[in-house]
Amino acid sequence: MTSIIGRSTDITTVEDLAYISAADALELFRAKELSPVELMQALIDRAEQLEPQINAFAETFFDDALEMARRAADAYAGDGHRARPLEGLAVAIKEEVPIQGLSHTEGSLTHAGHIATETAPLAQRIFDAGGIMHARTTTPEFCCAPFTQSRMWGLTPTPWDFTKSAGGSSGGSGAALAAGTTTLATGSDIGGSIRIPAAFCGVVGFKPSYGRVPDVPPWNLDHYCQNGPLARTVDDAALLFGIMQGHHPDDIATLAPTLDMPARLPDVTGWRVALCVNLGDYEIEQAIEDNLRAEAEQLRQLGFIVDEIELPWTRGQIKAMLDAHFGHIAGAAAARHAVDNADLLNDYTLDFIERSTAGAAAMTMAETYEAEAQFYRPLSRVFEQYRILLCPTLATIALDAGQSYVDRGPTINGKVASNVERDGLMTGPFNILGRCPSTAVPTGFDANGMPTSAQFVGRPYQDIDSLAAAAALDRSRSRYSDSSGRPTFS
Template structure:
């Protein structure tokens, strides 16, 4: 192997295991060493279990030595966002109000699938408190930094997951997305992600935000994301809304030739205000897609402005999610989250929630109609590039709906969406496009993304080893 082990993709690692050039123990130790070197600076992990990871790696090495791997993920180091139950590890969700002591005896469905597939669980990655905002800092774990520039945020709420992958602390990360929480940090860290169709990856325990949410991979490559999504997908008896198991192998057929696709390009969705650098990079990507043979057509807004619909639904969900919390808990929590909870309690009501739910149904209908004419929808991933760590938004875009207006609509519609790196801003920071497909079109999105990746491969971040003086 030419590259350092921590630079290899999951697919490259498993090929190395198959040919006996490397072992899961060696790869896991390389990631653990990288974590030891860089996590004090990046702060991507809030928990690392070196002993457990190496024990799993020993078991995987034994399987590979006898050519009996559990599957394409066997021996691959994976990190888990600290929002997902993980057996024997506390899941504190970035909050001091959740004690480390407790009955941590169960894996959430996606974690269980990774474990059953032989993935090596490295530890838990940071999240803002209760994953409630689009940057990653919390009273419990402090601020997480972007490996491209450690004075900048990696985004959120799966910011620790993205920062870990971008800095080489592991090739794959499991995150969640209820408003952009996979796509935002992937875009800010120059990585690939796919938010699958709602219900594609089963979830447990239930949450009021469940109809918005999806779990999915963050990775360096499309192939790696396809491998992990294959493992994650399917039914689980604990999730009554999970889609049936379809036995789809998303990594198989990635390089299949695509027919000419008709792609609708919306630079603003009718309400966003993207920065010039964002539009410049996206429009360059349009030309690249046309060079690949696809038909790209600028479209008007495919739906009515969904901001109020999302916010009214979110307010009702927030009241339900934090119903048992009061002043004692609020004193330990992120003031911005406390303010949102209190505002939701003041403004949310049954009538506004039901009206928003009806409006959501109409937005879903409008997108279904859009896809009768267009195979895919293309937008910028974000309205801006990454900004300074420690703030919730750049100047003039204080709230995430201003700088991340493109992601949350597709949590409303439950549609699958990917983030594709497409260049750099004038400061050398990553920019990305978002591609949205019809419901259940993960295979098409992955094939499309792989075609783009092969034609226009993106660079990978290299973490700065120390803070500036």
């Protein structure tokens, strides 16, 4: 393969090409130095090699994708005026997203054979922008777990260590990006389902503010639930978010007017950032804290003002709100399938139904709203002085692949905690506060080579702030640009 010099990535191998950023690929397409067909073939070749190990794809459309890549190449002919914003880029779309005429099982044997009768607006926007869906990605059953495994699709590990989980529920999307089998991917996030796999897979995940990206009923009305992008760089995540977001006439919850996305994220010099290491009373894996503090220092070197703060939140308070909310909505939806088909459900799904049902019995919907309002108040005081809250994405480095965690929690600093959601995940607070956007960004590795992650949380509806601050850090170091920053495969 011809070496392309002077870019953020020098492309000398098929692996280099598979890991190229979306922004670089588009630039090379326009310069006619790279063909969409060449890039798509590299991704397909890599997927055919790695998928037996990674299991990130629930369904593939490789022949159709190559044909669409050929059409994309034609769009760049001449002055390239026919090329659309995502023209020729591979976008892996989470199987949870309905696409007319394709399977829509949500990873459950209870839905085997279900075919979608309509296409979700976010998928249609990707298609209309020239994105090519070459695959759909795996999830846990009903997207109700922070890991990706199911009786329908099996296990999806993180490419960094096949004995550890890719996270969930958008685990297939995170794993595919880390493995270099897609350029962009979609996810959805009701309790961390974009940011958890981003953290475990060492990629970027953006949970937008509630109402930014259209969804299908009933999830469009759930203020905990947002759809968003996953990518290997923040700039790529911003690119895909710009296509996905915006008011849609069929979704009453989408915000109007549509957010005006800048061509380049704004300068952040001098922004004030509040660093909160424990978000109240979480115990954090030491490597996560060490890497977070190192990144805070890097932000200072980049011109940010970073001060450490504390929040009066507790894990018990957070879990009670999450359990009650899920019990009233997501848990109730899953419970309908347990009435006659409990034998087809995964053990973690049954556990989720039981826990969330108990949570809903303990707190009415009105009481959850009251609790959420009180929960935001200390953060609102922080946002009076600071533009961004910086905190860990997770308290644990990894979850064991294949473990359903119905009777134990994650390992943190060598000790086994009692509950994954309460002790291991630090994403839920920003679903409770769903109007606050959050960008999860890799911060480095632990001693065993596993990735760590931090969240850049913006003030309500300030999506561009969250992305811009995260991008400043992201651009300051090189990831995935050469083999030293990528997972290794035997």
